[in-house]
Structure formats: structure tokens, C-alpha cells
Amino acid sequence: MIPARNTFLLLAALALTSFSSPALDEPTKVPSPSSTNPAATVNGYQPKWWKEAIVYQVYPRSFKDSNGDGIGDLKGITSELDYIQGLGVNVIWLSPHFDSPNADNGYDIRDYRKVMTEFGTMSDFDELLKGVKQRNMKLVIDLVVNHSSDEHKWFVESRKSKDNAYRDYYIWRPAKDDNVPNNWVSFFSGPAWKQDPATGEYYLHLFADKQPDLNWDNPKVRNEVYDLMKFWLDKGVDGFRMDVIPFVSKREGLPDLPADYMTRPQFFYAMGPHLHEYLKEMNHEVLSKYDVMTVGEAFGVTVEQTPTLVDERRNELNMIFNFDAVRLNRNGEAWRDWTLPELKAIYTNLDQTSNVHMWNTVFLSNHDNPRVVSAFGDDSAPFRAASAKVLATMLLTLKGTPFIYQGDELGMTNYPFTSIDQCDDIAVKNAWKALVLTNTVSPDVFMANVRKVSRDNSRTPMQWDSSANGGFTTGAKAWLAVNPNYKDINAKQELGDPNSIYNYFRQMAELRRKTPAFVYGDYKDLDPNNAKVFVYTRTLGKEKYLVVLNFSEGAVAYDLPAGLKAGELVISNLAKLTDQGGTLHLKPWEARVYKL
Ligand code: TEU
Ligand code: CA
Numbered sequence: 001m002i003p004a005r006n007t008f009l010l011l012a013a014l015a016l017t018s019f020s021s022p023a024l025d026e027p028t029k030v031p032s033p034s035s036t037n038p039a040a041t042v043n044g045y046q047p048k049w050w051k052e053a054i055v056y057q058v059y060p061r062s063f064k065d066s067n068g069d070g071i072g073d074l075k076g077i078t079s080e081l082d083y084i085q086g087l088g089v090n091v092i093w094l095s096p097h098f099d100s101p102n103a104d105n106g107y108d109i110r111d112y113r114k115v116m117t118e119f120g121t122m123s124d125f126d127e128l129l130k131g132v133k134q135r136n137m138k139l140v141i142d143l144v145v146n147h148s149s150d151e152h153k154w155f156v157e158s159r160k161s162k163d164n165a166y167r168d169y170y171i172w173r174p175a176k177d178d179n180v181p182n183n184w185v186s187f188f189s190g191p192a193w194k195q196d197p198a199t200g201e202y203y204l205h206l207f208a209d210k211q212p213d214l215n216w217d218n219p220k221v222r223n224e225v226y227d228l229m230k231f232w233l234d235k236g237v238d239g240f241r242m243d244v245i246p247f248v249s250k251r252e253g254l255p256d257l258p259a260d261y262m263t264r265p266q267f268f269y270a271m272g273p274h275l276h277e278y279l280k281e282m283n284h285e286v287l288s289k290y291d292v293m294t295v296g297e298a299f300g301v302t303v304e305q306t307p308t309l310v311d312e313r314r315n316e317l318n319m320i321f322n323f324d325a326v327r328l329n330r331n332g333e334a335w336r337d338w339t340l341p342e343l344k345a346i347y348t349n350l351d352q353t354s355n356v357h358m359w360n361t362v363f364l365s366n367h368d369n370p371r372v373v374s375a376f377g378d379d380s381a382p383f384r385a386a387s388a389k390v391l392a393t394m395l396l397t398l399k400g401t402p403f404i405y406q407g408d409e410l411g412m413t414n415y416p417f418t419s420i421d422q423c424d425d426i427a428v429k430n431a432w433k434a435l436v437l438t439n440t441v442s443p444d445v446f447m448a449n450v451r452k453v454s455r456d457n458s459r460t461p462m463q464w465d466s467s468a469n470g471g472f473t474t475g476a477k478a479w480l481a482v483n484p485n486y487k488d489i490n491a492k493q494e495l496g497d498p499n500s501i502y503n504y505f506r507q508m509a510e511l512r513r514k515t516p517a518f519v520y521g522d523y524k525d526l527d528p529n530n531a532k533v534f535v536y537t538r539t540l541g542k543e544k545y546l547v548v549l550n551f552s553e554g555a556v557a558y559d560l561p562a563g564l565k566a567g568e569l570v571i572s573n574l575a576k577l578t579d580q581g582g583t584l585h586l587k588p589w590e591a592r593v594y595k596l
Contacts, residue, residue: 088509
């Protein structure tokens with residue numbers, strides 16, 4: 001067995017870290033102030049529906065199966081729209097629902113205008129959209145256009161010959177010294193190039209080899225993208241979450257990855273020379289013509305670069321996902337223990353690098369990351385519910401649009417994976433081949449890490465009730481195993497329990513919706529170095545709220561900073577007892593929100 005330190009480094013070397021600021025970006029250029037009417041602003045911000053929204057992410061494969069084939073589908077989602085609305089969220093982000101051979105669960109698209117057969121038909125999509133609108137909610141879909149599937153008709157053509165009309169839709173290069181054209185690595189292990197037999201040339205794939213990267217430098221490709229965006233917008237969708245959008249412009253000449261980017265290639269792949277030009281063009285050609293929201297998955301973008309993508313005066317994107325918080329518990333792909341002051345510092349940094357012309361997002365989970373309660377709370381029986389509520393309180397009172405991943409409102413947990421055969425994700429299967437099958441990492445060490453961080457943790461089916469398969473499917477078998485804790489943790493039980501995580505979440509969501517201070521108010525961390533308690537205020541004019549979150553499994557007597565006294569307790573996840581005065585007697589994993 002190899003020493004633990006080496007294992008750690010090797011897992012780290014698998015790539016994907018989110019530490020800040022390589023010096024390769026262009027300087028932040030913020031244009032002069034716009035002529036917008038300042039009287040219409042709130043605390044300096046232009047009010048927008050997407051700034052006030054609470055977004056709920058649905059991963060269709062795992063949400064609800066309507067026909068017993070073990071795979072979630074659109075009809076299943078439509079049947080649970082009341083459940084989603086009941087939570088108090090008002091925007092749904094739907095992970096890819098397009099025709100796909102599912103090498104990467106729909107993030108490899110074969111036909112951008114067709115619904116994935118397993119998920120249903122276009123009329124099922126229209127029904128879903130209608131149901132969303134009837135409930136005054138909005139639907140945002142996933143735009144995955146850094147790459148397509150290798151089964152997309154463009155690539156089927158492109159690979160045929162060097163002079164095919166679609167050749168330049170993708171990125172082809174001849175071999176270099178009988179080898180790959182450069183040293184770029186794929187996020188799913190191994191080189192980012194694959195040699196194709198028809199012509200002997202290599203094509204670029206930053207993800208799986210079944211996900212060839214599109215060539216955005218070709219204007220025909222960009223126009224195809226704008227057309228498909230219009231196709232869905234004209235149907236009435238309310239915007240896009242844009243998959244790895246900062247990768248679409250590749251560096252001039254495709255230079256080798258410098259050695260120090262080998263473990264964090266996203267910072268080299270992102271923010272290429274034409275990114276801003278292409279986003280402005282997309283905005284001009286498409287987005288500016290609709291009232292929609294856009295959120296870019298900004299993997300590899302630093303906090304300092306963020307304003308260049310989302311400052312409203314630049315007309316590019318509305319918001320991005322910054323990965324500093326969600327990947328705080330990662331070193332490469334290996335778990336690392338994180339601390340509360342580190343998390344606070346990230347939120348402070350996001351706030352301080354921000355301005356009134358831009359807007360942030362707040363999230364700690366999605367379909368690529370472990371369950372929020374397992375990663376940032378404590379999923380052991382005594383603290384699971386309380387810590388899930390602490391996290392809900394935080395996500396819904398920080399500054400920025402909150403994104404909640406399905407099942408986190410129930411406190412669903414990571415899956416107790418013991419064997420690679422239980423896994424589905426291409427990322428983990430490829431890593432197993434690259435690390436375990438080469439005897440680089442022991443199976444036990446690998447599986448321990450899978451239990452902490454693997455993407456499959458969040459992809460196990462939604463737990464609806466205590467019947468077989470958690471009520472996700474009436475079929476014998478779900479596509480991915482249901483977490484064995486479904487008898488205790490499920491929606492039916494929580495809907496009926498006034499003290500459940502679900503019911504706490506809906507109260508918190510209501511509080512956020514009716515309190516402009518939680519949307520537009522200033523954010524201030526009152527005690528950045530406290531390792532157990534997160535204490536901050538949100539202030540809008542005379543309205544001031546104090547949020548106190550005990551992130552530890554011990555009771556804490558917390559002395560409020562001088563001059564502050566606990567006022568009216570608005571909500572707490574535990575007892576309704578109010579401390580008066582300057583010392584708060586917090587129970588383990590207690591959350592309180594006060595109006596000052
Ligand atoms: O993810 C982008 C991304 O680079 C990571 O989040 C990545 O999935 C992870 O680090 C791999 O371990 C987006 C999608 O969210 C993800 O599901 C897709 O697999 C990926 O792009 C390719 O489309
Ligand atoms: Ca189904």
C-alpha cells in the first residue's frame with residue numbers, strides 16, 4: 001500500500017481545484033456608468049426578478065419516474081410541481097432534457113431540439129412548461145454548448161473527412177511527433193485528445209471522448225447555438241444555465257498546459273481570448289431580445305475576473321456560479337477538511353469584489369457535488385436535521401440568488417457506496433481505471449473518497465415516501481440505487497411533520513421572499529475568525545437582521561459584539577426560547593434570525 005500522503009497528492013493531481021487568481025486573465029474593464037434611472041434602484045441595485053428568485057435544480061433522471069422504467073422523466077416532474085411550488089421556490093433549473101446517448105447523463109447532446117426519449121416527448125415538455133407558468137414559476141434550461149455528443153449529426157459529418165463541410169465545427173489537429181497535439185488533460189482522466197481513424201487526426205474533448213469540443217471560433221457554430229437558444233426561448237423558457245461557458249474560447253495556438261496548471265487546468269481553459277466577444281454577440285443576437293435570466297457555470301473563473309462576465313453594463317451574463325465555496329472541501333478531487341473561517345472569507349471576498357452593477361449566486365450543492373448536509377453539515381442522526389436547517393438558513397439569507405439542489409430540502413445524504421460497481425458516473429469510473437487499476441491508489445482509499453465527494457451522491461433518486469424504491473419508481477429497479485435511508489428520510493414523512501427540514505425550508509423561503517433586506521441588503525460578517533459560529537447582518541435602510549448560525553456539535557455561549565442585543569427572534573431551527581441581552585446560549589447546530 002502506498003503512503004497516505006502520496007495517495008492524497010495523486011487524487012489531487014486528478015485536477016480540478018478552485019484556488020484563486022492565476023495571472024492569465026485580462027484586466028477588469030468596467031465601462032462608464034449607464035444612464036439607468038437611479039430612483040428605481042434598491043440600495044443601488046436595479047430590481048430584477050432573477051435577483052429576487054429562489055432557484056430549485058431538478059436533475060430529471062433522478063426526480064420522479066412516471067412510467068415504471070426506473071428513469072425519472074418529464075411527466076414525473078410535472079406531477080410534482082405542487083411539491084416544488086409548496087417549497088416556496090419560484091424558478092426551476094432543469095438539468096439537460098435533450099436527446100443524448102448519456103455518456104455523461106445528458107451533458108452530451110445528440111440533438112438540441114429533441115427531448116431525450118427516456119424523459120418523454122416534446123409535448124411532455126410543453127406540458128411541464130405550461131404547469132410551471134400556471135403556478136407563476138419560471139423554467140430555466142441547461143445550455144450545453146462547449147461540446148456536443150460525438151453522435152450529434154455535426155460530429156458524425158465532421159469526422160468523415162478533412163474537407164467535410166462540418167470539419168471546422170470541432171477542433172481537429174494532426175499528431176505531433178506521433179503523439180497528441182498538446183498536453184491538455186480531460187476532466188474525466190487522461191488526455192483531452194482522441195485520434196479518429198477516418199483521418200488520423202485528433203479531436204479535442206475537455207470532458208469525455210464522447211463529448212467533442214465545439215469550435216466557437218467558427219461563426220457558423222455560434223449561429224447554430226443562437227438558433228437553438230431562440231428555438232427554446234420562443235417556446236417560452238425563461239433562461240439558461242450555461243454549462244462550462246468560460247471554456248468556449250480556446251487559447252490562441254492551443255499552447256501546452258504550464259506545469260502548475262496540470263492539477264487545475266480549468267484556470268487555463270477558462271476566459272479565452274474571445275470569450276467576452278462571443279458572450280456579447282450572444283447577448284446582442286439572442287438574450288437582449290427576451291426577459292430571461294442567465295447563469296454561467298464559471299468553472300475556472302476567479303472572483304477577480306467575475307465582474308468582467310456579469311457587470312450589467314457589459315451586456316454578457318446575469319450571474320455566474322463561482323466554485324470557491326462548493327469546492328472548499330476539495331483538493332483536486334480529494335476530500336479536504338474545511339473550516340468555517342475559510343467559508344466566511346469566501347463569502348466576504350465575493351461581496352467585496354462585487355458592485356451594484358452585478359449580482360452573485362449562493363449554492364453549496366448541485367448534481368456534480370456531494371449532498372449539502374453531508375459536505376457542509378453533519379449527516380449523523382443526532383445532527384442531520386438541525387444542521388440541514390442551519391445550511392438552509394444560511395443559503396436563504398446570504399447575498400445572492402440561492403440555488404437549491406433537489407432533495408437537499410429533505411436533508412438527503414450521501415450514499416454509503418462500498419464498491420465501484422454501485423457507481424454510475426463516468427468521472428468516477430474513469431478515475432477508478434486511471435488510479436485503482438494501475439495500482440496507484442488502493443480501492444479502499446478510493447472508495448472512502450467516493451463516499452465523501454463523488455457526483456453520484458447527489459444523483460441517487462429522490463426519496464418520496466417509504467414504499468419500495470422510496471416511491472421514486474413503481475418499477476422493480478431505479479437506474480441508480482435509492483439511498484437505503486429512504487424509510488426515514490422522505491418527502492411524505494416531512495410534509496406531515498411541522499418540524500421537518502422541508503417545512504423549515506418553506507418558512508425560510510417565505511421569510512426571504514417577503515424581506516427585501518435579505519435580497520438587496522448589505523452583508524456584514526461580524527466575527528470572521530470565530531471557528532464555530534457564523535454571525536452576520538443584512539441591512540437595508542432602517543431594516544436590519546442578525547443571522548446567528550452555530551456550525552458546531554457543541555453548545556456555545558456566544559457574546560454578541562458590543563452594542564448588539566438580541567431583538568425579536570424571527571425564526572429558529574430549535575427551541576423558540578429567546579435570549580435577551582448580549583449573550584446567546586446556542587444549542588448544537590442552532591440557527592437564529594433576529595430582527596434588530
Ligand atoms: O461540469 C463542469 C465541471 O467541470 C465540473 O463540475 C465537473 O463536472 C466535475 O469537476 C468533474 O468531476 C459541467 C456539468 O455540470 C457536469 O455535469 C458535466 O459533466 C460537465 O460540465 C460536462 O458537460
Ligand atoms: Ca420513466
